[in-house]
Amino acid sequence: MEMPKPDDGVIARRHEIAAALRSIVPGEGVIVDEEALRPYESDGLTAYKTLPLIVVLPETTAQVSEILRYCHENAVKVVPRGAGTSLSGGALPLADGIILGLGKFKKILEIDYDNRCAVVQPGVTNLGITDAVRADGFYYAPDPSSQIACTIGGNIAENSGGVHCLKYGLTTNNVLGLEIVMIDGEIVRIGGKHLDSEGYDMLGLLTGSEGLLGVVTEVTVRLLRAPETARAVLVGFPSNEAAGSCVAGVIGAGIIPGGMEMMDRPAIAAAEAFVEAGYPLDVEALLIVELDGPEIEVDFLIAAVEDVAKENGAVSLRVSNSEEERARFWAGRKAAFPAIGRISPDYYCMDGTIPRSQLPRVLSRMTELSETYGLRVANVFHAGDGNLHPLILYDANKPGELEKTEEFGSEILKLCVAVGGVLTGEHGVGVEKRDLMDTMFSKEDLNQQQRVKCVFDPKSLLNPGKVFPELHRCAELGRVHIRRGKMRFPDLPRF
Amino acid sequence: MSTILKPENVDQVRDAVAWAAAEETPLDLIGGGSKRAIGRPGNAAHTLDLSALAGITLYESEELVLSAGPGTPIADVHAALAEQNQELAFEPPDYGPLFGQSVGTGTLGGIIAANLAGPRRIKAGAARDHFLGFSAISGRGEVFKSGGRVVKNVTGYDLSKILAGSWGTLGAMTQVTVKVLPAAAKTRTVLVFGCGGRAATAAMTRALQSPYEVSAAAWLPQSLAGRSDVGYIKDAGASVTAIRVEGPGPSVEYRCGALRTQLAEFGTTEELHGHNSGAFWSEIRDVRPFAMAGDARAVWKISVPPQSGAPLASSFVETLGGEVFLDWGGGLVWLAVSVDTDHGHIRTAVSAAGGHATLIRAPAELRATIPVFQPLDPGLAKLSKRLKESFDPRGVLNPGRMYAGI
Numbered sequence: 023m024e025m026p027k028p029d030d031g032v033i034a035r036r037h038e039i040a041a042a043l044r045s046i047v048p049g050e051g052v053i054v055d056e057e058a059l060r061p062y063e064s065d066g067l068t069a070y071k072t073l074p075l076i077v078v079l080p081e082t083t084a085q086v087s088e089i090l091r092y093c094h095e096n097a098v099k100v101v102p103r104g105a106g107t108s109l110s111g112g113a114l115p116l117a118d119g120i121i122l123g124l125g126k127f128k129k130i131l132e133i134d135y136d137n138r139c140a141v142v143q144p145g146v147t148n149l150g151i152t153d154a155v156r157a158d159g160f161y162y163a164p165d166p167s168s169q170i171a172c173t174i175g176g177n178i179a180e181n182s183g184g185v186h187c188l189k190y191g192l193t194t195n196n197v198l199g200l201e202i203v204m205i206d207g208e209i210v211r212i213g214g215k216h217l218d219s220e221g222y223d224m225l226g227l228l229t230g231s232e233g234l235l236g237v238v239t240e241v242t243v244r245l246l247r248a249p250e251t252a253r254a255v256l257v258g259f260p261s262n263e264a265a266g267s268c269v270a271g272v273i274g275a276g277i278i279p280g281g282m283e284m285m286d287r288p289a290i291a292a293a294e295a296f297v298e299a300g301y302p303l304d305v306e307a308l309l310i311v312e313l314d315g316p317e318i319e320v321d322f323l324i325a326a327v328e329d330v331a332k333e334n335g336a337v338s339l340r341v342s343n344s345e346e347e348r349a350r351f352w353a354g355r356k357a358a359f360p361a362i363g364r365i366s367p368d369y370y371c372m373d374g375t376i377p378r379s380q381l382p383r384v385l386s387r388m389t390e391l392s393e394t395y396g397l398r399v400a401n402v403f404h405a406g407d408g409n410l411h412p413l414i415l416y417d418a419n420k421p422g423e424l425e426k427t428e429e430f431g432s433e434i435l436k437l438c439v440a441v442g443g444v445l446t447g448e449h450g451v452g453v454e455k456r457d458l459m460d461t462m463f464s465k466e467d468l469n470q471q472q473r474v475k476c477v478f479d480p481k482s483l484l485n486p487g488k489v490f491p492e493l494h495r496c497a498e499l500g501r502v503h504i505r506r507g508k509m510r511f512p513d514l515p516r517f
Numbered sequence: 518m519s520t521i522l523k524p525e526n527v528d529q530v531r532d533a534v535a536w537a538a539a540e541e542t543p544l545d546l547i548g549g550g551s552k553r554a555i556g557r558p559g560n561a562a563h564t565l566d567l568s569a570l571a572g573i574t575l576y577e578s579e580e581l582v583l584s585a586g587p588g589t590p591i592a593d594v595h596a597a598l599a600e601q602n603q604e605l606a607f608e609p610p611d612y613g614p615l616f617g618q619s620v621g622t623g624t625l626g627g628i629i630a631a632n633l634a635g636p637r638r639i640k641a642g643a644a645r646d647h648f649l650g651f652s653a654i655s656g657r658g659e660v661f662k663s664g665g666r667v668v669k670n671v672t673g674y675d676l677s678k679i680l681a682g683s684w685g686t687l688g689a690m691t692q693v694t695v696k697v698l699p700a701a702a703k704t705r706t707v708l709v710f711g712c713g714g715r716a717a718t719a720a721m722t723r724a725l726q727s728p729y730e731v732s733a734a735a736w737l738p739q740s741l742a743g744r745s746d747v748g749y750i751k752d753a754g755a756s757v758t759a760i761r762v763e764g765p766g767p768s769v770e771y772r773c774g775a776l777r778t779q780l781a782e783f784g785t786t787e788e789l790h791g792h793n794s795g796a797f798w799s800e801i802r803d804v805r806p807f808a809m810a811g812d813a814r815a816v817w818k819i820s821v822p823p824q825s826g827a828p829l830a831s832s833f834v835e836t837l838g839g840e841v842f843l844d845w846g847g848g849l850v851w852l853a854v855s856v857d858t859d860h861g862h863i864r865t866a867v868s869a870a871g872g873h874a875t876l877i878r879a880p881a882e883l884r885a886t887i888p889v890f891q892p893l894d895p896g897l898a899k900l901s902k903r904l905k906e907s908f909d910p911r912g913v914l915n916p917g918r919m920y921a922g923i
Contacts, residue, residue: 135726136722136823136824137822137823137824138725138726138823159728180671181671181675183669187668187669188668191642191646192668192669194646194675194678195642195646204896208896209896210894210896210897210900211894212897214822214871214872215822215823215871216820216821216822216848216871216872216873217638217639217643217820217845217848217849218632218634218638218643218645218682218820218873219682219873220873220875220890220891220893221890221891221893221897221901221919221920222679222682222683222687222901222904223632223645223678223679223681223682224679224897224900225678226645226675226677226678226679226681227674227675227676227678227679229675229678230671230674230675231674231675232671247725247726247727247728248728249728249730250728270579273579273581273699274578274579276602276699276700276702277699278698278699315728315730315764315768316728316729316768316771316772318767318768318771319764319765319767319768319771322765322767322768323765375665375667375668375669375670376667377577377580377582377666377667378579378580379577379579379580404669407667407668407669408580408667408668408669409667409669442665442666442667443665443667444665444667444670444672445672446670446671446672447667447669447670447671448669448671449671450671451671451672451673455672459672459673462665462672462673463662463673464660464661464662466659466660466661467661467662467663467673468673469659469661470655470659470661470663470676470907470908471663471673471674471676473907473908474674474676474679474904474907475674476907477900477903477904477907478900489673500906500907500910502538502657502910502911503657
């Protein structure tokens, strides 16, 4: 994985740039000291590290605007950053670019229950929104597993999901408005407390744009009333196929569960050893199906799910009978990543999405690949929406093992695409999957996406080196090469 | 002379657009033509009729996904889904009758290009929220795609969002993929009689803040209730506030009962069951109160914060003599006014409330004179123009349908 070659001219101007930034953000908001820069050298994808040129931590939208205007005028690259929990290297610094950290934007500006929304700053954590409204019976639906730490601004950048998104949608389905600052410093407001956009859906375009189009400085999210109750069913299966067909059976029965998660044998073993959730250890696959709503509905649906599970050969089945038990069912799943971390020096988390029916095929091919590469792999799967998280176990201290892991990971993602899926479901392309984009997209597809980038950032200063395998100059992309159609095409029916 | 180009495959669509781009001659994109009278009137010499790109190419009910040509009649999609007890959860409206057309002429591509949604918008989202991926021909005459056939996907920019609601100005879609969902086993609607718009909004808000998973909330004043074909509504002799719950039978009965108890203080309550409930919500979805024969008034669709709908609506009734009803828990105002009313007042009031208004039905002369879509702030206008140029540099795809120069 190669990043664009740093511009020595910009690096040489480091002091001048720092001074300019200090004139915008006074005090300790501009970091240049190497020790203090160190915490910013990577995000959640720690395999890649680069020390940024400077870190700047503004506190107001006006400061963000001034910083970006300065960077635009002086051709300084900018990497926006929330909490730095990205698993795709979306916030990986550039040696010749500044990190624009939104960590000080921590205020919840307004909670408006009557319009069922909240207006928050981008540095508020995902869980922080729910925490602020929980006592009144409300919550914010998307719940990525990093929700304690990850920020809503980062969620916008990655269009984060979580275990509940099959029923309640992703970030993009739960955001009503944004304030963004463009690379030239212009502040643009999109949406608000109303539904749908006037004109083009810029809200939808910006969500999931990985910090390449603008910097989010304010977010309006939808608030939902919390369901009256939730219960979970823990079901063990003798094979991945059986678990997969149970998932299809649940959906085929017309049930959209609040959450439907699957773990394979290695993931079950690691999680059980770590948190003692009470998972059965003699099964190949484990499903956690959560139903939420009024008690009468949950009881009704649990009975239906039990029937489907039995029809599909479940060998163990437990229904949570208390909040405490439900939490324990989830504890193992939620701790799956750290649990893997305990049994391997390092692990690499992948994030493909596949059509659910392809799961057995993908898992068995993964087992073959695991043998070929001599690397263990454990799988957790958002079974309801086909989002697969294979965790490849490796040891970064063994020479060549990271490279081998990356190659294994690439093979898995190519497999996901080959069966009709995509490279990334919720972690983003970042730097990690950048060089695989052409397995999914043609040159024309990628050119059109980059033309959209040019609309927002013609000098390519915002988070360059991410998402796109090849950076084109905007002028080159903008040229119109139209093959003159055969005049009056003879084959075309006309009336 | 105006020509209608009716391609039968992707290559022919590409040829047609490439030819138009080379000639710099605009194309007017249509599917079933049900929404042709929406938008700024165009002067394209040629029509690109995509209705032959029809047919469902993939439908996997257990995967909750369907792909089809954009010209596929929405009625065909409904029929295929109904066989598996599934549906398009965003309740695509049929505006045909609003323009004096028969029902069922719309296409899947048209619904997506207009990003429409029915009463379930507040719970399930709009077309944009169910639009997973597409192939299209850009104004450069190039085939491009975005998205995929899976729900969870952040691979590259979500161009599906930008195509949804672009009214054919960014690409001629050749294939679309949507998320489908199970249809509810049971539906009931709680009616509360006799509330004015503000009280109705309070009742709807109470319902929407409850844990009873309300899937639609609308209000009709007495005069419009009288136009319903549903007996309980037509004969109410009062305004009607309607709250819908859907789901498994026992749950629907429980929630319906709980809502009636909670809403009793707002007025007498009643409930609609399956058939009547379905008929009533299609009337709301399709704006049938303003689709009576001979009704030639201008119709505005206004999206505002839910609490702002009722005050705006009553101010329009007072100052302009219009008729209104509310959907989306108060956040959607449907307004019918005389064609020669002060439309500028509507724009100003909606902007002040924080939302947007679209002139859905009006004679071409009026649509040529006043902005049909909400005028954009300068920053957004600049971005929109550049976005259009990036997809369609020669301006051949429905130019000016939404905004002059776009």
